[in-house]
Amino acid sequence: MSEELEPISNPELGSHDPSQCDLAADFIRGASLLQEKWVMMIVYSLLAGPTGFSELVRRGNVNTTTMTQRLNLLEAAGLLVKTVHSTMPPRTSYELTESGRALKPILEAIASWSSEHLKDVNLGACPPTEP
């Protein structure tokens, strides 16, 4: 099973200067990855430390099919590494690489941005999900 990530759009976003294309292209590469559903959530969750598959599924309330796919994608992109501890009671753990950990300030910035600018836009996330 191979996961492919296709770029989200053509290059010219704001700057039409070809010398600036790299900047826009960099942004597109990063944004294309981060805007994939669950990606930021998974990375955020892994900031706390290495985690197993089922634990990730439980935390994010993601179904296993999608989680497998996203983890493969993130591994291919070099954001995390999968370590198989034992094959047959399946016991795996996922851990961020340096690239993954480098996203920490960005994710924190998103959190503080939304606390400042998204106060009223409530989606009803926090309190009740488990009894």
Add this chain to the structure above:
Amino acid sequence: MSEELEPISNPELGSHDPSQCDLAADFIRGASLLQEKWVMMIVYSLLAGPTGFSELVRRGNVNTTTMTQRLNLLEAAGLLVKTVHSTMPPRTSYELTESGRALKPILEAIASWSSEHLKDVNLGACPPTEP
């Protein structure tokens, strides 16, 4: 037509401490919005200044249906304002609010992060899209 944004997951992402719930909840609110397809691209594009509908469609290579939906969502979230200049040669422009402009450092951080950590992961974005 009303756009609804539903939260992407349950709360406990890394911290199980209820006093930290707000931090995680803030992150989820922000990430749920930003990971919507095209959202970051649109904001990035609008950083250059107010832009019309068709221009945004051309820049991002997004189809009009999705663009309308995303713009409504972003307007509802308070990231941009729509200004109708004339009703009947339809001339509208979309402009970032302060909330939207506050995302600039975050988007720039994403660009520089991917230039440092995503070099090899090439998606074939930049050069050819239009003949």
Add this chain to the structure above:
DNA sequence: CGCCTATACTTGATTAAATCAAGCGCTCTA
């Protein structure tokens, strides 16, 4: 020992979302 639960997935069916294709009212340019 045999029963039960848990892990890390895969496979196939269903549902939700994004994209394509086309069109509308209107005005400005050629």
Add this chain to the structure above:
DNA sequence: TAGAGCGCTTGATTTAATCAAGTATAGGCG
């Protein structure tokens, strides 16, 4: 006056996410 462009909307199609179920096996429990 014919054609192109603007800012959308509607309906059909393609693509992606989610649900439901199953697999092999280790370890705890009575």
